[in-house]
Amino acid sequence: MKKFLATLLASAMVVATLSGCGQAKDEPKEVSSTTETAVSETAETESGDVTPAQQAILDRKAEAEKNGSYEKVIISFFDWTGAPAGIERINQKLSEYTEEKLGVDVELLIIDSAAYSDDIKLMLSSGEQVDLFSTCGPGYMTCVNNGYTADLEEDDLLGTYAPGLKDVVRSDYFDACRVGGTLYGVPPIKDYAIQTAAICIGTEYLEGANVDLSRFTKDSLGYYKCSWDDVDEMFAKMHEAFPDKTVYSTQDNMLTQGSCVDNIGGDYYGTLLDPANSLKVENVYESEVFKTWCDRFYRWNQAGYISGDAMTDKNGASARIKSGSYMAMMACGKPAYENQISGECGRPMTVFDVGEPFMSSSAVSSFPWCINQNCEDKVAAIQVLEALYTDPVVANFVCWGEEGVEYVVNADTTINWGPGVDSNTSEYYPNVLWMMPNQYAAHVWEGDPIDVGEQTAIFNDTCPVKSKALGFTWDNSEYAAEYTALQNAYEEFSGKVIYGFVDPETGLKELNDALKAAGLDEYMAAKQAALDAWAKEAGIN
Amino acid sequence: MEKEKKVGTDKKTLKKRLKRYIPIYFMALPGLLYLFINNYMPLPGLVLAFKKFNAKKGIFGSDFIGFKNFKYLFATKDAFVITRNTILYNLAFIVVNTVLAVFVAIMLAEMTSKIKKTYQCLILMPFMISMVIVSYLVFGFLSSDNGFINNTLLRALGKEPIKWYMEKKYWPFILVFVNAWKVTGYNCIIYLSTILGIDRGIYESASIDGCSKWRQITKITIPLLKPTIIMMTLLAIGRIFYSDFGLFYQVPQNQGALFAVTNTIDTYVYRGLLELGNMSMSSAAGLYQSIIGFILILSANLAVKKIEPESALF
Numbered sequence: 001m002k003k004f005l006a007t008l009l010a011s012a013m014v015v016a017t018l019s020g021c022g023q024a025k026d027e028p029k030e031v032s033s034t035t036e037t038a039v040s041e042t043a044e045t046e047s048g049d050v051t052p053a054q055q056a057i058l059d060r061k062a063e064a065e066k067n068g069s070y071e072k073v074i075i076s077f078f079d080w081t082g083a084p085a086g087i088e089r090i091n092q093k094l095s096e097y098t099e100e101k102l103g104v105d106v107e108l109l110i111i112d113s114a115a116y117s118d119d120i121k122l123m124l125s126s127g128e129q130v131d132l133f134s135t136c137g138p139g140y141m142t143c144v145n146n147g148y149t150a151d152l153e154e155d156d157l158l159g160t161y162a163p164g165l166k167d168v169v170r171s172d173y174f175d176a177c178r179v180g181g182t183l184y185g186v187p188p189i190k191d192y193a194i195q196t197a198a199i200c201i202g203t204e205y206l207e208g209a210n211v212d213l214s215r216f217t218k219d220s221l222g223y224y225k226c227s228w229d230d231v232d233e234m235f236a237k238m239h240e241a242f243p244d245k246t247v248y249s250t251q252d253n254m255l256t257q258g259s260c261v262d263n264i265g266g267d268y269y270g271t272l273l274d275p276a277n278s279l280k281v282e283n284v285y286e287s288e289v290f291k292t293w294c295d296r297f298y299r300w301n302q303a304g305y306i307s308g309d310a311m312t313d314k315n316g317a318s319a320r321i322k323s324g325s326y327m328a329m330m331a332c333g334k335p336a337y338e339n340q341i342s343g344e345c346g347r348p349m350t351v352f353d354v355g356e357p358f359m360s361s362s363a364v365s366s367f368p369w370c371i372n373q374n375c376e377d378k379v380a381a382i383q384v385l386e387a388l389y390t391d392p393v394v395a396n397f398v399c400w401g402e403e404g405v406e407y408v409v410n411a412d413t414t415i416n417w418g419p420g421v422d423s424n425t426s427e428y429y430p431n432v433l434w435m436m437p438n439q440y441a442a443h444v445w446e447g448d449p450i451d452v453g454e455q456t457a458i459f460n461d462t463c464p465v466k467s468k469a470l471g472f473t474w475d476n477s478e479y480a481a482e483y484t485a486l487q488n489a490y491e492e493f494s495g496k497v498i499y500g501f502v503d504p505e506t507g508l509k510e511l512n513d514a515l516k517a518a519g520l521d522e523y524m525a526a527k528q529a530a531l532d533a534w535a536k537e538a539g540i541n
Numbered sequence: 542m543e544k545e546k547k548v549g550t551d552k553k554t555l556k557k558r559l560k561r562y563i564p565i566y567f568m569a570l571p572g573l574l575y576l577f578i579n580n581y582m583p584l585p586g587l588v589l590a591f592k593k594f595n596a597k598k599g600i601f602g603s604d605f606i607g608f609k610n611f612k613y614l615f616a617t618k619d620a621f622v623i624t625r626n627t628i629l630y631n632l633a634f635i636v637v638n639t640v641l642a643v644f645v646a647i648m649l650a651e652m653t654s655k656i657k658k659t660y661q662c663l664i665l666m667p668f669m670i671s672m673v674i675v676s677y678l679v680f681g682f683l684s685s686d687n688g689f690i691n692n693t694l695l696r697a698l699g700k701e702p703i704k705w706y707m708e709k710k711y712w713p714f715i716l717v718f719v720n721a722w723k724v725t726g727y728n729c730i731i732y733l734s735t736i737l738g739i740d741r742g743i744y745e746s747a748s749i750d751g752c753s754k755w756r757q758i759t760k761i762t763i764p765l766l767k768p769t770i771i772m773m774t775l776l777a778i779g780r781i782f783y784s785d786f787g788l789f790y791q792v793p794q795n796q797g798a799l800f801a802v803t804n805t806i807d808t809y810v811y812r813g814l815l816e817l818g819n820m821s822m823s824s825a826a827g828l829y830q831s832i833i834g835f836i837l838i839l840s841a842n843l844a845v846k847k848i849e850p851e852s853a854l855f
Contacts, residue, residue: 117818125596125820138818139818142818146595146596146820147595147597196738307686308685308686309685309687311794311796311798314794318835374596415730425820475781477593477817478814480613480819481612483813484613484810484812484814484817485613485617485619485813487812488618488619488804488812490797491795491797491800492798492801493797496707496798501707517618518618518619519617
């Protein structure tokens with residue numbers, strides 16, 4: 001390591017002086033041969049107008065010249081099917097570009113979503129090389145608490161070497177990712193606000209049940225605005241028209257996607273029930289919001305809209321609809337969502353907007369991109385990270401693969417499948433745009449609005465219900481015993497009541513008794529104390 | 542003089558023995574090396590159980606926090622349930638599986654027909670199946686919408702369907718049954734090989750003396766199997782604080798309503814730490830399990846030694 005640093009430093013000095021006289025920039029090949037003369041020549045001149053960031057790139061190129069190979073930056077994230085078939089080709093093409101642009105090779109290490117969380121933790125703790133990684137999977141706070149993540153502002157790393165990041169990511173979004181004042185991650189650019197309770201129903205089922213859509217007005221995102229009574233009515237019609245299909249595909253998302261309750265600190269054991277106005281930590285499971293949901297599900301279950309296997313079936317809600325035996329589900333809306341959900345469900349879906357827009361305290365900081373604390377060359381890593389956010393070529397490679405093979409560009413700059421390729425045969429189709437550092441730097445898929453990036457930014461900015469605690473993060477490791485017990489209590493008693501298999505009166509009492517016995521009050525008090533301290537420091541009241 | 546001579550021969554024989562057995566030691570070397578690397582080298586890492594792990598500081602550089610990592614295993618009301626479940630299930634497994642395995646082994650040994658090998662393979666089959674698949678086989682029987690028992694069996698009998706995954710009372714039996722079905726074939730191999738190793742001459746003379754098959758089994762086979770049974774049981778007792786994660790997590794489909802009868806130490810730790818990813822707490826759980834296991838195996842062995850010295854492990 002020391003030796004490596006020494007060589008790096010030496011070459012940095014050499015190139016620094018060189019570039020002062022404007023030679024190295026255009027002819028890096030001559031570096032080694034002209035070193036001596038250059039040093040003597042430029043002994044007096046100062047380093048000139050080359051920024052440290054450009055400098056670092058030149059240094060790496062010079063290093064590569066000497067070693068015959070470029071240093072490598074490994075980027076890890078997950079997809080749904082494991083490493084794509086064309087990953088080596090993509091890595092090679094991407095590296096050809098980044099060698100020229102950044103003086104590094106880039107390797108995408110894509111892991112199956114089921115294994116990612118374990119694998120990445122293992123790599124981070126065992127010292128295996130992985131430089132940049134998405135915390136989607138292991139969780140941001142887990143990575144920070146375990147010390148896996150590097151401080152991005154140490155010696156002004158971010159400001160010096162990746163100034164471009166500050167242009168695309170707003171400073172309040174950076175602040176939302178700070179833990180104890182330290183910045184460990186950069187949030188992906190995406191929809192942070194959500195349109196809660198978007199009921200998605202297969203269009204064919206609506207038609208089959210003769211649901212009249214013309215009486216609904218559309219909201220600002222273009223989805224049908226309707227009330228819960230309307231939903232009940234539609235479900236009743238669908239149930240009648242398709243008696244052998246299950247109406248509603250369940251998942252445990254009534255709070256995450258169906259409410260404006262803020263799961264402050266990353267879990268629902270102690271929440272903000274009125275996050276836009278109050279910082280009081282309360283028990284959501286005793287709240288009216290939760291009770292309303294449970295009543296609704298109880299009613300639906302009694303009416304036969306919910307499968308008897310809802311508690312055991314671990315398939316995703318959309319995968320079940322894709323299978324053809326389920327008709328509706330709930331998710332959260334955002335711009336261009338209808339296309340996404342139709343793709344996931346394998347059939348045209350109609351989206352109904354029943355809830356309201358909301359931005360939770362952890363919306364921004366739920367899964368930022370981080371640099372491994374063990375990374376050998378953090379400068380190279382952050383420069384690659386900057387390219388992921390700002391360079392369309394890099395973003396396109398990571399999001400969509402190779403132009404002309406995986407996708408072709410239309411006249412209006414949208415893209416579609418390349419010749420003879422579709423989602424099943426594509427050799428590179430991770431399908432995790434929402435996790436990508438900046439999906440809007442890449443092309444837009446045909447059928448989505450071309451300005452989806454701006455639409456999303458406006459959607460985020462105009463969200464009327466923003467949590468007051470935006471940016472609050474909490475290290476719960478002091479309360480791990482309580483957390484473990486709470487988690488077990490929740491899993492033991494929640495299923496019956498949230499899927500409506502038991503009368504909410506008894507079900508909720510059971511759940512709350514179990515949570516209290518597991519230490520909910522202590523846990524909430526600790527959370528409240530941390531929140532108060534944070535609010536005081538941040539000047540929020 | 543006498544003594545000196547003895548020591549002399551001892552030394553000589555030791556030398557001789559070493560010389561004679563050196564090739565065998567060499568043969569054992571890879572195994573010993575493996576044992577050392579795999580089982581002894583990670584031991585210092587146990588210190589992690591008493592620390593707050595931080596990747597920046599490393600395993601040995603992290604801060605000591607005493608017994609705090611163990612708190613979650615004892616301080617909650619679940620501690621009793623998970624410990625009880627783990628121990629009682631394992632006790633039931635030890636008894637049921639041993640009886641079944643010995644029974645099957647004797648049956649197989651007494652069999653003379655050609656299809657014996659086929660039986661042996663068939664009975665071993667479940668052991669080869671992954672727990673995830675087993676869980677779906679069970680689900681195929683018990684599912685409330687499409688399950689075989691509810692939709693075919695109970696309907697044919699004119700009975701009401703049962704919501705299997707919400708009724709706690711059935712699960713102790715289901716789990717013991719599934720476990721026995723899965724491991725009996727494997728466990729019986731050892732007993733079978735012991736039986737096949739018994740001198741056939743004993744049986745022959747017994748039958749000449751007019752001994753019935755049943756008496757041969759009770760008076761010859763089972764007594765001669767006893768040391769093996771004791772050894773296997775002792776080993777099982779050493780693992781009484783561990784549970785088969787797949788069996789307790791996958792087979793009940795991770796069903797919350799069944800936790801009171803399916804939650805064991807392993808599943809509890811897994812569920813709790815899945816989100817936290819706290820290495821120190823998981824190593825605390827591991828250390829706790831192995832220490833209790835160590836104590837149990839020592840005391841069980843001591844008890845065996847008292848009752849029947851020649852059957853003790855060490």
